[in-house]
Amino acid sequence: MSYPRIVILTGAGISAESGVPTFRGPDGLWEGHRVEDVATPEAFRRNPALVQAFYDARRARLAEVRPNAAHLALGRLDREWPGDLLIVTQNVDDLHERGGARRLLHMHGELLSAWCTACDARHRWTGPLAGFPPCPACSARALRPDIVWFGEMPYGMDRILDALAACDLFVAIGTSGQVYPAAGFVETARAAGARTLELNLDPSAMSERFHERRLGPAGTLVPALVDELLARAPA
Numbered sequence: 001m002s003y004p005r006i007v008i009l010t011g012a013g014i015s016a017e018s019g020v021p022t023f024r025g026p027d028g029l030w031e032g033h034r035v036e037d038v039a040t041p042e043a044f045r046r047n048p049a050l051v052q053a054f055y056d057a058r059r060a061r062l063a064e065v066r067p068n069a070a071h072l073a074l075g076r077l078d079r080e081w082p083g084d085l086l087i088v089t090q091n092v093d094d095l096h097e098r099g100g101a102r103r104l105l106h107m108h109g110e111l112l113s114a115w116c117t118a119c120d121a122r123h124r125w126t127g128p129l130a131g132f133p134p135c136p137a138c139s140a141r142a143l144r145p146d147i148v149w150f151g152e153m154p155y156g157m158d159r160i161l162d163a164l165a166a167c168d169l170f171v172a173i174g175t176s177g178q179v180y181p182a183a184g185f186v187e188t189a190r191a192a193g194a195r196t197l198e199l200n201l202d203p204s205a206m207s208e209r210f211h212e213r214r215l216g217p218a219g220t221l222v223p224a225l226v227d228e229l230l231a232r233a234p235a
Contacts, residue, residue, distance in 0.1 A: 001195075001232065002234045003229070004084065005083055005084040005085075005163075005166055006084065006086075006171070006229070007085075007167040007185075007189065007194075008086070008172075009088050009171070009172045009182060010074075010087065010089045010172075010173045010174055010175070011091065011182070012090070012175075012176070013200060013201055013218055014071065014095075014173050014218045014222070015065075015071075015093055015095055016174070017068045017217060018065045018067065018068045019064070037050065038051050038054045038055075039147075039149050039150055040151055041149055041152065044144060044149070048132075048144075049130065052128070052144075055145040056128040058092075060128075062094060062111060062112070065095065066098070067095045067096075067098045067099035068095075068219045069218075069219040069220070069223050070173065070218035070219050070223070071096055071099030071100075071101070072099045072100065073099075073222045074087060074099060074101050075099040075100020076100065077226045077229065077230065078102055078103050082233055083234050084163075085103045086103055086160070087103060087104045087105070088163075088182075089107065090179065092109055093111060094112055105155070105156045105159065106155065107160065108148040108155070109145070111145070111147070112125060112126060113125055114145065115143065115145070116140060116143050117142045117143075119135060119140065121135060123135070125143075129143055154182075157181065164185055164189045164194070165192045167192065168194055169195050170196045171198075171199065171225070172186060172197075172199070173199045173200070173221075174199070174200060174201070176204055176205060177206035178204075178205045183205065183206055186206055186209045190209065195211055195212075196209070196211045196212070197211065197213075198210040198212070198213045199216075199218060199225065200215060201216065201218075202215065203215070
């Protein structure tokens with residue numbers, strides 16, 4: 001069966017195989033910090049220097065990681081798929097872009113972007129934000145990481161929900177199924193009549209809601225799925 005309209009959701013599991021730490025460790029800490037201390041608007045107001053330093057370190061580490069076979073396979077799908085495709089990622093790294101994906105939406109923001117809260121401009125940003133450099137657009141020292149923190153609305157929700165309502169196939173790759181609204185995407189897709197598929201190292205919290213589950217490393221499962229899809233691509 002062919003699926004002309006596809007939506008793919010990716011989570012931390014797809015980047016873990018490239019060496020990017022997953023969201024939280026078994027001790028509940030995010031790279032050594034409590035989430036409440038580095039990933040909320042309140043944390044930024046309370047200790048902006050700590051938050052800037054935390055994201056500066058994560059941004060700098062992007063140079064140390066490379067796209068893996070799963071990212072490269074989705075880049076190939078993007079290039080070769082003749083139908084509609086939207087890759088929605090919860091990840092803030094740039095591995096999908098480096099893997100070749102262009103039909104891509106970062107619902108939780110991007111490490112390589114800075115947002116000026118004074119003039120609302122966004123800028124590609126590869127260096128540090130510690131020290132609060134001036135905004136290139138308005139010169140205000142009001143730049144923050146362009147990251148969706150807890151308590152903030154994810155980006156592109158209207159576009160995502162429209163794509164889910166119209167898709168024929170929804171695939172979730174490397175997601176925990178615990179973070180909303182992304183955890184509810186499978187229900188939205190099913191309600192619209194789409195086939196749903198989960199690719200994960202282990203079953204997620206929402207595994208039972210998918211029509212099909214495939215367990216294993218993303219670097220193995222995703223290239224195999226892309227081969228399947230392209231072999232049955234619509235004319």
